[in-house]
Amino acid sequence: MKHLFDLLGVLLGLYTAYSAWRGRVYGKSGAGGRSWHRNEDPNGFWTLIAIYAAVSVLLVVWF
Structure with missing residues (x-):
């Protein structure tokens, strides 16, 4: 099972x-999802990039 989380972490x-x-990054927002663009909403874009990066590291290291 660990290999699956490693693969998911690398893919993420x-x-x-x-x-x-x-x-441009896609993320969950409300009942659906939306795209954040670096030029239109830089704070939301970089926040989502940081969250995805942290989750990808956690998937490889923690699980």
């Missing part, structure tokens, strides 16, 4: 790096 880390490079 890759998505986070790709989203930071691209300037």
Whole structure:
């Protein structure tokens, strides 16, 4: 089971790096989800990038 969490952590880390490079990240918001753009809402964008990065590290290290 640990390998599954390692894989999920690596995939989430890759998505986070790709989203930071691209300037758009998708996240849950209310009942659905939405995209945050670096140019339109930099605080929300970087907050979500930081959360995704922390979760990806936790998936690899903790679980």
